[in-house]
Amino acid sequence: MRLSRYFLPTLRETPAEARIVSHRLMLRSGMIRRASAGIYSWLPLGFRVLKKIETVIHEEMTAAGAQAVLMPTLQLADLWRESGRYDVYGPEMLRIADRHDRDMLYGPTNEEQITQIVRDDIRSFRDLPRNLYHIQWKFRDEIRPRFGVMRGREFLMKDGYSFDLDFEGAKRSYNIMFVAYLRTYARMGLKAIPMRAESGPIGGDLSHEFIVLADTGESAIHADKRLFAMDPRADGVDLEGDLEPVVKRWTSLYAATDDKHDPATCPLPAGDLVEARGIEVGHIFYFGTKYSEPLGCAVTMPDGERRVLHGGSYGIGVSRLAAAIIEASHDDAGVVWPDAVAPFDVGLVNLKSGDADCDAAADDLYGKLRGAGVEVLLDDREERAGVKFADMDLIGLPWQLAVGPRGARAGTVELKRRAGGEKHELAADAALQRILDKSA
Amino acid sequence: MRLSRYFLPTLRETPAEARIVSHRLMLRSGMIRRASAGIYSWLPLGFRVLKKIETVIHEEMTAAGAQAVLMPTLQLADLWRESGRYDVYGPEMLRIADRHDRDMLYGPTNEEQITQIVRDDIRSFRDLPRNLYHIQWKFRDEIRPRFGVMRGREFLMKDGYSFDLDFEGAKRSYNIMFVAYLRTYARMGLKAIPMRAESGPIGGDLSHEFIVLADTGESAIHADKRLFAMDPRADGVDLEGDLEPVVKRWTSLYAATDDKHDPATCPLPAGDLVEARGIEVGHIFYFGTKYSEPLGCAVTMPDGERRVLHGGSYGIGVSRLAAAIIEASHDDAGVVWPDAVAPFDVGLVNLKSGDADCDAAADDLYGKLRGAGVEVLLDDREERAGVKFADMDLIGLPWQLAVGPRGARAGTVELKRRAGGEKHELAADAALQRILDKSA
Incomplete structure (x- = not known):
């Protein structure tokens, strides 16, 4: 591309609206422009980065056996009433009435929709496991959107969902995604630390956030220094093999966000503890039969037993990653793109x-x-x-x-x-x- | 991909909801599933087709000098008030209020938004021409959505916009898109006929619809038989050269849709006229200063003159094309995918x-x-x-x-x-x- 013909409106001045470095640099390098509060347009340079990030995700998800679909942005409120979430979800959900006054919503996530799809078309227990994902725009009506695409209202997300016959299968699907996520971030030049997250309504310990390290990150983390030396690409892991030892290797080391870390009870000596800052760029969790049960997503086993499927959910903030990568990789002069996602x-x-x-x-x-x-x-x-x-x-x-x-x-x-x-x-x-x- | 692991829920029976062949075959071949009225999910096979179509479009647009951006789905109503279209647009526009009761809308098209972007960041008359496009989901709240993705409410569209200093430049940009569109459809294995369309509020003859031929098409067309023998790829056209003769070659031959064709006044002898059916899959038109004027999209010339930019708009129905290709290429046993877009x-x-x-x-x-x-x-x-x-x-x-x-x-x-x-x-x-x- 010849720059004389390229739409690359770089800015010398730092726009007043930008308070964090990625937002400043995305505006200054002509990647994005604000359309309205928390909503951005991606100019040619930014669009190229977004596509590169998508490509890495598609490749790693495919390698992990997940299949790409594409669900719509707008969903029926009735579907969310079936799961019981319509009335529970706060004002972050953008509720819409169409011309026939049907209640709809701009999807903030897609558990209900994918469960409906699998429910309607699953033929046999032999078809399991299934892991389906899409990369689609979501909307969460943040009361105070800020930091550019880091905390926008309309954002691009990869969300994937696994379906299994039982907890053991679901745990296997979870482990595959755990490893695939580590690889995905590593390919983008990021150091990502998986952190035990709130397990939510299901309980259990199958819930991890992935935090990428950046000095300018939003949250402080405290973690075993050995975690920072581990390279997920060095594991030589067979994704079809037993991943439990790999996941154990990562999860057995101490790592906690600021609100959970208590120096008084931390099991690590100070010398083994690294204090760093990070940005959440992914979250995976097992949710059991939370959606399958109300939506009737089940198969019949050979012995006639009806088995309600066990699900997991796997999210990556795609547009947020563009900003997170900049937070992790820049200097005073500008962005320093890792090769895999460079425009x-x-x-x-x-x-x-x-x-x-x-x-x-x-x-x-x-x-x-x-x-x-x-x-x-x-x-x-x-x-x-x-x-x-x-x-x-x-x-x-x-x-x-x-x-x-x-x-x-x-x-x-x-x-x-x-x-x-x-x-x-x-x-x-x-x-x-x-x-x-x-x-x- | 091994089919034993692939989510490909083919159907033996024809679903009752489907009334045209593409809709039937997209459901039966497991490409799409209905989410709600006029809104569809794309399953793995359908998603692959959609991506193939996008790839052809991206490549042809890039070859024609257009640059990819990505604008958001939701827009501010105030932007449409500036252009005067907010109150004119009918109930097809999905109007939304966010949590702060700001009026927003789900974009049915993006003239205002792209004009704002160019207005805010155009630096010099030397930066022109500009041709920016994106492939993004749109919403038109059709009162009676039908025929699957052929006439859906949420649909994927490539819409591009050119900006030029004057009519002559705009016409050049228009001609480039005219030729690029012919090539794009031809690469997808489609025979597309450009038809003079209603010129709208601007007047002039720079407005063409592209109709692909399909026996099951929605509209009847009447056209010079020589049009059907022309191959846009055979032209050996230099997109940077003078395209007026190429465009003339295509537009000088008679072609009219049913509502405009009158056998009594048709200039062609019956033997030279082909009657066929087709589906509209694209529309390009010049709209002059219609949006630049109210939005103040202008540059200053060396002599100090303020020049309001001349615009053109170029649309391709991406999700609709998946259906249109099937209408044009199928038999009793199923779909017959052209190579370039086969899943x-x-x-x-x-x-x-x-x-x-x-x-x-x-x-x-x-x-x-x-x-x-x-x-x-x-x-x-x-x-x-x-x-x-x-x-x-x-x-x-x-x-x-x-x-x-x-x-x-x-x-x-x-x-x-x-x-x-x-x-x-x-x-x-x-x-x-x-x-x-x-x-x-």
Whole structure:
């Protein structure tokens, strides 16, 4: 993409409305714009990030045996009356009457809807387990939306639901998602810590929040230092095998949010405890027959027994993740995108647009990178070099390639890795090769 | 994907609610399920089709210089008051009050919202033209929703908007979209005829609907037979060049919907006229300064002149297309998916699951096809061969590969092309090669 044609309205000033760094940087780097309170439009750069995050989630969910569906945003109130949640849910639920005065609502979550789907079309106990998910817009009418897409009203969420014959099966489905979640966040360059969460009305211990570490995070966490050294990708886990040992390895180590942590009773010596801050980006929990029972989601076993299905629910805040990743990965100059979710792989800076040598060298690199399947943003604007470098640092693409008049004639470029900031002047082909090697 | 694990609830019976063939087949092939009046959930097979359609659109829009954004589903009523449309729009607009009693609405279209975005962030006349689009859910509260996703209330739409300095620029943007639309439909295996449409409040002739041909289509059309022989992909068009001759070639030929066609005044001799039926799947139109003027979307020219931008609007019914493609491509046995939008490329039928030879041969082919990047659905269920073939024909994947006990031992398979139905018994590797050659 040529920046001269790209809709990338970066801002030099920090908008007054933004109080946290991700919100500031998303506005300044032209990723999002506010449409109304807690509701945002995603501009081209932000949309690309959102799609990258979705892709990672789709791939990891597919690898874990979950299947993608797509449920609508609007639901019938009657369905929520069946589960008993319609009257319980607070003013966060956006209630709507259609032209025939039917009560509807903008889904804040989809347990009822997916349970209805499975109930109506499950044929046999042999079809279980089932794990279905979708990535769809949700609405929660927060009384005081803030922090940009971190706590918006209309937000994109991946929510998945598992259905099993019994608790043992449900626990297996839960464990698969537990591991898949760790992998998903790791692929996005995030360190995520699973934390025991309130178990809600069901009881039991199958409820975890995933907190990604960010110095600017909303909540303080206290956790065993060994948790921070663990890498879910290093486990070499077979998702079809027994995952209980893997989950145990993660959950047996101490981890607590501020409201649950009490230094007086903490079992860990201070030296083994890490105090950090984090942002919740996912929540998984087992809810048993809470929805299957009232909605009649059951199968008949060979012996004639009617078995009400056991369910679990698995959520990832997709639009929130875009902000959380920035909270976890930025510096004073701007965003530092991890490779997997970067809107482009390379920012190619033509330091003197209009100079024949520079234009030729930049166009040549642009063509070669695109030909090799690398996503490139070419800054071909007629701007000062300082403006171009500042914009590139702000939008935070993993690689920067700068072509100036001297280098263009000598056949060299300056290659910079945004994370770390080290720069190397090297032959254009060598720079190209280094990028290809690293993105492979 | 192994069908034994796939959520594909096909139906043998035709559901009573379905009155047109696409609706029947989408329900029967397990693509969609009704959530409430005019609102549907997309099950795994349907979701895959929707994604394929989106991919074709994204690719063709990108090739045409349009950039993807994502605007929210809910909009502020005040924005529509600025344009004057809030009070004009009928009961099809779903009006909503949030918890603070602010008037909002579920967007039926996005002219106001995109105009606001461009207004707030356009920096210079040099940034023009701009063409921004998104694929997002819309809501129109049809009084009598029917025909499944063909005329639903919540529907997925690609809507794009161009902004130019003047009429000449807007016409150029319009022409690019005109050609991009023809290509988009052609890639989906559809024959689309552009038809002059009501020009609305702006006047002028820059308004076309795109009608895809289907015997079961909702409206009758009358058109010059030469239109049916034209292939937009054969034009070899440079989208950056002058497209006026290409557009002229398409628009100079007679084409009219039933309500505008009058045999008495039709300029064509009967022999040159084709009578057909079709479904509207897109609409493009130039709307001038209709939204830019009230919303103040303008730039300042070098001579100090304030120039209000000229806009165009370009819509494609994405969820509707899934149905329209089926209307255009099916037979008595089921759907016949065109390659580009098929949910899987190949249906691999193990005619005797549990038979060691069959299982080994099917697994081998399954692995090889997947290894070559081909999307395969393997029917590994314990069902009769007749049931398996019927389901495969119903869901309509472009290729069917059947492995039976005799063939498994001889190293042969039966390859069937769903469109046309011709079958060949050939060596497994030769069948594999034929599929790879055709999908390349």
